[in-house]
Amino acid sequence: MVKVTDDTQGVTCSRLPILMGVAHPKAQTRTEYGDEIKAKRAGTWIETKQNTWSRRTDRMEKMVIDVVLDDNPHLRILEGANEIPYIADDIPLACSIDAMAVANEPITFVSPANDDLCITGKFILEVKCTSSRRADLPLYQGPIQVQGQMYCTGIEQALIVRFNTITWEIEYWGLTWHQKTIDNIKTATKDFWDHVITGKPFDAEKDSDYQLLYSMSQPKTIDLTGNNHVGSAVADWVEGKKMREDGLAKMEQASEIIKPEMQDNEFAKVGDKKIHWPTRYYKSQPEKVVPQKAAYQMRQKTISIKDE
Secondary structure: OOOOOOOOOOEEHHHHHHHHOOOOOOOOOHHHHHHHHHHHHHOOOOOOOOOHHHHHHHHHHHHHHHHHHHHOOOEEEOOOHHHOOEEOOOOOEEEOOOEEEEEEEEEEEEOOOOOEEEEEEEEEEEEEEEOOOOOOOOHHHOHHHHHHHHHHHOOOEEEEEEEEOOOOOEEEEEEEOOHHHHHHHHHHHHHHHHHHHHOOOOOOOOOOHHHHHOOOOOOOOOOOOOOHHHHHHHHHHHHHHHHHHHHHHHHHHHHHHHHHHHOOOOEEEEOOEEEEOOOOOOOOOOOOOOOOOOOOOOOOOOOOOOOO
């Protein structure tokens, strides 16, 4: 899907869960998202190639919308509504939408939680593809994003259609304008954008944030000997490193016993354990010249601890 919002001018609604502290555990932190926006504003951001999963879900979303229309003949999709950005008037927030639909007659959608929403007229249609089988609808899977979309478009009703890529089950989750959530979105967006513009750092939310918060190291030493908190952390780090090394060595020794017994068999079974030793196939690739890269610096992700 072609991106229609301008990340240099504001927050996009799909990232609102990050600002609200309800993002997926593997999602960016505020520090990481802010760093991305700063790089885009500076013109130094290198956009990554769309991955296979993302390309496939784009196609799945179109398919799901077709199914929704087939199941609900009184619905119609407004052409071109998904091709333009919708920008809030008073905060740096924008969105694109999967579709804008119109219900010509009242249609009641019932969610798996037995909540129902009767929709008439114009509404936002947001499709989410997932392989998760959880029964609820987590806030990072559409509800917060859709509240932001309502604010940007002025449309006060929406339908999240969740498609399970494993079971092919389609679920409907209806939402309406929720003023308290909208107010929280406005506050979080203003605060986030203030940090972006002023350069004020966010509080670290995970280990990788420190690489961005303290991006350059200085050739000097700080003595943390009297800090009991750090002393305990150092002991934990050394113990964890030893456990990892011992574990890897143990696995390697086990592999040296298992592989000669498996020989050229791809699979083996030991009790209730299944062993897999596959062959990896590599396609031939044409010779290519790697373009020159400009010099840059970045703080390492990991620390090292050694005896004095």
